[in-house]
Amino acid sequence: GDARRRMVEEQIAGRGLRDEAVLAALRAVPRHSFVPAGMEGEAYLDGPLPIGFGQTISQPYMVALMTALLGVDARSRVLEVGAGSGYQTAVLAELVAQVWAVERVAELAETARRRLRELGYDNVHLAVGDGSLGWEEHAPYDGILVAAAAEDVPAALFDQLVVGGRLVMPLGVPHRDQVLTVYRRGREGFDVERHTPCRFVPLVSGDVKGAEDVAENETSGLAASGAPAGAARTKAVKICISGRVQGVYYRASTQREARRLGVAGYAKNLRDGSVEVWAQGDAAAVDALVAWCHGGPPRAEVERLEVEDVGPDPGMDTFEVR
Structure with missing residues (x-):
């Protein structure tokens, strides 16, 4: 629609991102399908939105930038850590051969899986799990995109990247300043490029959140409707x-x-x-x-x-x- 086209032209291309494949992917994915009910009218605004359970759907420009920095193409196999509502997952699915995505909050994962299936993305595989461990069964990957911040990259993710592949992740202290960082794996190590300041929710490792855990911890975030859940x-x-x-x-x-x-x-x-x-x-x-x-x-x-x-x-x- 017009709102989606304006989002791409003004917020993304207008900031200097010229990767035509990425711009086409952002034009193709209906962002309003990946936000909580009642927030569809805000889906194409220039900013992140809360999606429940203390998580957010990233600013459109940040989704586009991370995708462009990943440097993938139609033959690529990609791992996404932190699928959230599935929007970034869908953008990747427009560009690559296969996407394996991990989300630790069971209810977010199930909602994302349903949306992606309804929209016809049959090249996406989504699991509930600890994203810091990656998805070793399907490794190695041509690209790994981590949509959550930590002070260091988990070792398991480095191990699951092919030679010549890239890992894109925000690094820094959670809830403080972070830097979007790109690692490219060479035969003898990694080249590192620190790209731009950013702000992401923290990467959480350990036990995953099932529906019961989510219900007990709803006060730490926003309900699916986008309204405060209890005493947030x-x-x-x-x-x-x-x-x-x-x-x-x-x-x-x-x-x-x-x-x-x-x-x-x-x-x-x-x-x-x-x-x-x-x-x-x-x-x-x-x-x-x-x-x-x-x-x-x-x-x-x-x-x-x-x-x-x-x-x-x-x-x-x-x-x-x-």
């Missing part, structure tokens, strides 16, 4: 954004994004040319706003983003521009 965990952060961020509608765009996510706080210009953002609310929603701030509106050029955990302000119940 709250957090507050102060963000300092540097670069070309004044005079490009950064504050107004941040306000619009924050209100969409249900986050309270403010955005204000500082004398040194940066923008300060205070954000508080549900932890997953705050993380989604921080992820959006890494890119900002289309005319912004973010060079640095610093995030500081702070105590919530009980008197702050809306988001304003100062």
Whole structure:
């Protein structure tokens, strides 16, 4: 539709990503099919969205960028860690021969599996499991895409990559600044390229979450409807954004994004040319706003983003521009 076309042209091609195969894949996948019920009208906006259980569907530009950095083609076999709602999975399925995807939250995995099947993606294999272990049975892979952050790449993932293959993953301290990093496996080691600042939910290892675990832990995220699930965990952060961020509608765009996510706080210009953002609310929603701030509106050029955990302000119940 028109919204999908505008998303690709303005948010992705407009930021300089020119990989025609990737752009075609983003045009083909109906992103609105992979967001919670009631949020379809927000599916093509320039930012991540909460999908429940403390997880998010990534910003369209970040999905496109990670896919392009993977460097895959129609013959490739790809492993995806952290399938979430299945949107990134579908984009990969448009481009490659086979996708093996792992998701540790059983209910998200089942919903993604159903959506992908309904849309006709018969080259996707999705399992519930610990993504940090990969999927050894079908290794090696030409590309591995990890849609969750950790301080280091799990050794099992390196072991499952072919020589000449690439692994794309955000590295850094969870809930703080991270860097999208690309590893290319050579015959004698790995070449590493640190690409761009980003913000992802943490990669969790250990026991997977079945339906029972999810029900017990619903307060840590957002319900499938996108509404707060019980007394959801709250957090507050102060963000300092540097670069070309004044005079490009950064504050107004941040306000619009924050209100969409249900986050309270403010955005204000500082004398040194940066923008300060205070954000508080549900932890997953705050993380989604921080992820959006890494890119900002289309005319912004973010060079640095610093995030500081702070105590919530009980008197702050809306988001304003100062």
